[in-house]
């Protein structure tokens with residue numbers, strides 16, 4: 163299966179962490195803006211009070227403005243950061259007292275002061291300006307009072323608030339990120355549990371998944387279960403098919419063969435006898451091929467879902483010796499077995515039998531009369547079955563290829579066979595996590611070892 167790009171877990175975690183980061187930044191910005199507003203408001207209140215008390219101190223006498231600057235109007239502006247305070251009092255456009263260039267007035271007279279932030283005396287100041295029209299004769303006097311204060315204390319307060327907001331934001335983010343990791347892990351846990359429970363199953367375990375799953379996963383599990391049911395059905399079908407097919411192909415071939423043999427005995431003409439012999443050989447080849455093909459199919463099929471049992475390799479091999487001894491005797495061969503005691507393994511006995519039968523069959527087929535075919539079963543270093551004979555051995559330059567499908571050696575020209583025996587043995591060994599080793603003995607003869 164293709165490792166399909168993004169993992170769900172990573173996607174979920176990143177989305178949650180990304181969301182938390184956006185929220186943390188938003189929190190920081192909102193708190194900062196809000197704090198800035200409040201701090202500015204409180205500075206403006208004091209400036210307003212100061213400017214109003216200065217305005218209240220102004221009196222018009224005989225058309226002239228008299229101003230006794232009240233100390234309180236400035237002392238209320240004292241701050242921890244020792245902010246500097248400036249003022250300017252204008253009558254119309256004329257500066258009566260204070261700093262030139264501070265006020266941007268005069269404005270149209272109104273009850274409320276105006277506020278502005280501007281550069282003054284080499285820094286930023288907040289200026290409150292109030293313009294009043296004072297009654298006097300012959301005409302009213304326009305008085306503009308401005309009070310300004312630097313913003314050091316305000317900036318300090320803002321900095322403190324910003325740092326606190328940033329710390330809160332970061333803590334919130336860390337908590338949210340931790341929760342995101344936890345949430346994504348716990349959300350995806352059921353998925354992992356299903357995968358683990360399916361992975362733990364034996365190869366032939368095609369039961370449906372019955373554990374309760376989250377609603378979102380149930381369509382997946384339902385289709386998985388349906389697939390399992392179909393699979394198990396078709397596996398059963400193909401198993402019966404293999405057995406049935408073997409039977410159907412071999413039986414008529416055997417009949418044809420016996421007819422051909424009977425006919426061979428009745429025919430005298432040399433060319434007819436020759437033709438019949440070729441026919442019998444072809445029938446033998448077909449029958450062997452059919453049998454081996456079906457065995458190979460069976461091995462492939464069972465190899466995919468091993469039916470492992472506790473078996474003793476020695477007793478499996480002894481059975482085969484018992485069964486093949488008559489064949490060996492007919493060929494004038496001695497079939498012997500030895501072992502260092504029972505060799506218990508976890509294996510599919512039908513497959514092991516098939517593999518050993520093919521190795522012994524080869525040893526009998528390819529060795530010369532009056533020799534010995536020997537099976538040795540050993541538990542050390544690992545479980546293994548060695549089949550040796552005293553024949554000509556494997557063709558040296560082909561030894562690597564012989565266990566490939568349909569590969570036959572040059573020494574097999576006169577022998578009936580399909581080139582599948584060693585493939586079967588190798589597949590069985592590999593299905594059990596082992597291997598098949600082929601070599602020639604120094605004393606002559608072939609040696610095939612099945613390791614488990």
Ligand SMILES: Nc1ncnc2c1ncn2[C@@H]1O[C@H](COP(=O)(O)OP(=O)(O)OP(=O)(O)O)[C@@H](O)[C@H]1O
Pocket residue numbers: 450454520524525526528529551553554555556557564565569570571572573574578579580581582583584585608
């Ligand atoms: N014991 C042996 N001694 C010498 N050559 C062997 C031996 N066993 C196998 N071979 C060689 O290896 C080849 C492959 O063996 P394999 O069993 O796969 O096929 P086969 O015996 O020709 O056909 P079948 O599928 O009917 O067994 C044989 O054709 C033969 O050349």
Ligand SMILES: [Mg+2]
Pocket residue numbers: 520523524579582583584
């Ligand atoms: Mg063979």
